[in-house]
Amino acid sequence: MSAIRLIIGLLLVVSVVVYLVAAYGRAPKRRRFPAWGWGGVVILGAGEVLLFNGSHWVAIYFTPTAWTGYLLLTDAAIFSLRGESRLAGAPREFLKLAFWSVPLWLIFEAYNLRLENWTYVGLPASPLLQAVGYVWSFATIWPAILETADFLVALRPVPERAARPVALGPPGHLSLIMLGLVMVTVPVLAPKSLGQYLFGAVWVGFALLLDPLNHFARQRSLLGDLEAGRRTTFYTLLGSGLVCGILWEFWNYWAAAQWHYVFPILQGWKIFEMPLPGYLGFPAFAVECFVMYEFLGTLRRQLRARSG
Numbered sequence: 001m002s003a004i005r006l007i008i009g010l011l012l013v014v015s016v017v018v019y020l021v022a023a024y025g026r027a028p029k030r031r032r033f034p035a036w037g038w039g040g041v042v043i044l045g046a047g048e049v050l051l052f053n054g055s056h057w058v059a060i061y062f063t064p065t066a067w068t069g070y071l072l073l074t075d076a077a078i079f080s081l082r083g084e085s086r087l088a089g090a091p092r093e094f095l096k097l098a099f100w101s102v103p104l105w106l107i108f109e110a111y112n113l114r115l116e117n118w119t120y121v122g123l124p125a126s127p128l129l130q131a132v133g134y135v136w137s138f139a140t141i142w143p144a145i146l147e148t149a150d151f152l153v154a155l156r157p158v159p160e161r162a163a164r165p166v167a168l169g170p171p172g173h174l175s176l177i178m179l180g181l182v183m184v185t186v187p188v189l190a191p192k193s194l195g196q197y198l199f200g201a202v203w204v205g206f207a208l209l210l211d212p213l214n215h216f217a218r219q220r221s222l223l224g225d226l227e228a229g230r231r232t233t234f235y236t237l238l239g240s241g242l243v244c245g246i247l248w249e250f251w252n253y254w255a256a257a258q259w260h261y262v263f264p265i266l267q268g269w270k271i272f273e274m275p276l277p278g279y280l281g282f283p284a285f286a287v288e289c290f291v292m293y294e295f296l297g298t299l300r301r302q303l304r305a306r307s308g
Contacts, residue, residue, distance in 0.1 A: 009271040013250045016243055023155045030083040037076020043069030051254060059256035060122065061133060066251040067140035074147045081154040086147065094143065101142035102135055104292055114188050117199045122257035133257055145289040148240040153232060166226040173212040173223065180209025196264055203281045207288045210295040219298045222291065237290050238283040245282025249274045
């Protein structure tokens with residue numbers, strides 16, 4: 001990567017960190033910063049030091065190590081702001097989120113077998129050590145998105161003002177479902193030479209397909225928020241995706257085991273390892289993470305209701 005693009009990437013990272021730290025410093029606190037947050041600081045700091053001092057194993061597992069520290073730090077910051085957090089209030093639910101993050105991400109890995117938009121290289125030859133790298137990395141994805149969204153909400157303690165409701169009605173919901181179905185199927189049905197350009201449809205399609213189903217089941221949904229005049233969850237998910245995308249690519253760039261992006265669009269315009277258009281996918285992916293995880297909850301509740 002050219003020096004100019006590296007500088008641009010570093011400036012983006014610094015801007016994100018400065019904004020989050022400054023916003024946290026201004027926000028009123030309800031609790032003292034808890035111990036697990038300092039543990040996260042230690043993991044992040046030690047990981048960076050060991051990486052640049054040539055530690056082989058830290059370099060290989062640097063990305064999931066950094067995200068583990070980030071999750072502890074972010075959750076602790078949320079706890080200090082709100083007096084509650086995912087780890088403090090419901091650690092079993094947090095572990096479930098990390099657990100389900102793996103099969104949920106494997107859905108996109110399955111698409112990638114056909115569309116070949118990225119590769120993950122640099123893991124050891126040992127199948128066991130490879131599995132550790134894959135599972136640990138994948139298990140941090142959904143927690144990172146949702147914890148960051150929680151953090152962005154916690155930074156603004158002012159109650160949300162109701163916006164103008166958006167009511168699509170059943171025909172609009174059905175149209176979204178059908179559009180989502182098209183977007184998640186066409187990329188794999190199209191010729192491979194065309195499908196490689198269509199992964200963006202997958203980043204959006206599952207949200208369009210599943211959120212109306214969550215709404216129809218009277219479970220938490222973005223459509224329900226829009227119809228009630230609420231925008232906070234949607235906007236904070238977009239922000240979370242952007243924050244996580246920049247940090248993902250920053251940490252991924254320095255790691256020995258890393259994602260390489262090979263989709264055939266602007267490969268000469270990379271910020272870290274990600275071509276510039278790829279950053280547009282992160283906010284959409286964050287929305288999709290929320291919708292897909294809520295859909296899992298919808299399925300579990302429906303199954304419990306039928307079995308009970």
